[in-house]
Amino acid sequence: MHHVGMTVTDLAAAVAFFEALGMELEGKAHMEGEFVDGVVGLDGSRSDIAMMKTPDDRYRIEFSQFQTPRSIDGGSRAPINALGLRxxxxxxxxxxxxxxxxxxxxxxxxxxxxxxxxxxxxxxxxxxxxxxxxxxxxxx
Known part of the structure; x- marks a missing residue:
């Protein structure tokens, strides 16, 4: 496994939270264009991403904050027994x-x-x- 992705509405807050857990910011990027649309399946998508890694460089979390289309709430406060990545x-x-x-x-x-x-x-x-x-x- 290379990384897990999480969509957030406040990229800076997510980075600060996981830095407090000991993760390190590996890099940030702005993502848009035909290539990105083709990969994520959303037309006209624009997002900022931050890739964070564990201190041993083994695991990563990619945080994405979408400008367009706007993020939707997919049940972010679901309990632990809900299906999917929890x-x-x-x-x-x-x-x-x-x-x-x-x-x-x-x-x-x-x-x-x-x-x-x-x-x-x-x-x-x-x-x-x-x-x-x-x-x-x-x-x-």
Whole structure:
């Protein structure tokens, strides 16, 4: 897998949120033209994208903010049991610190931080556009 794509209405907010999670901005670009229309299947599309990567350079998330046609809400606040791509997960060193860093960027804890056996602490937060982000802190 190279990357996962997410459509957002506020590109800067999405970048800031995922930078707070430790991801790095790899690059930004403006996308439009016949080539883009042919790939995405939308005539006259114009968007700005930001590609972010994990510090180990293994995984990426591409964020797209469309100017035309305008983005539509495809059920961004759907619960975890809805069909389709539902969440991205990150392993973090300190769950409490990560939650504190994400709070100024609008992270909403879905319910609780829970401990699973003697293995990990985990929770879901809502990020930009309501995307579900799972945070996992494994015990040594």
């Amino acid at each position: 969440h991205v997960a990150f392993v973090v060193d300190d769950l409490d610190d990560t939650l504190a860093r994400l709070e100024p960027h609008g992270a909403e804890l879905v319910r609780n931080v829970e401990t699973y056996e003697d293995m990990l602490r985990t929770c879901y937060v809502r990020g930009p556009e309501g995307v579900l982000v799972e945070l996992c802190q494994y015990f040594s």
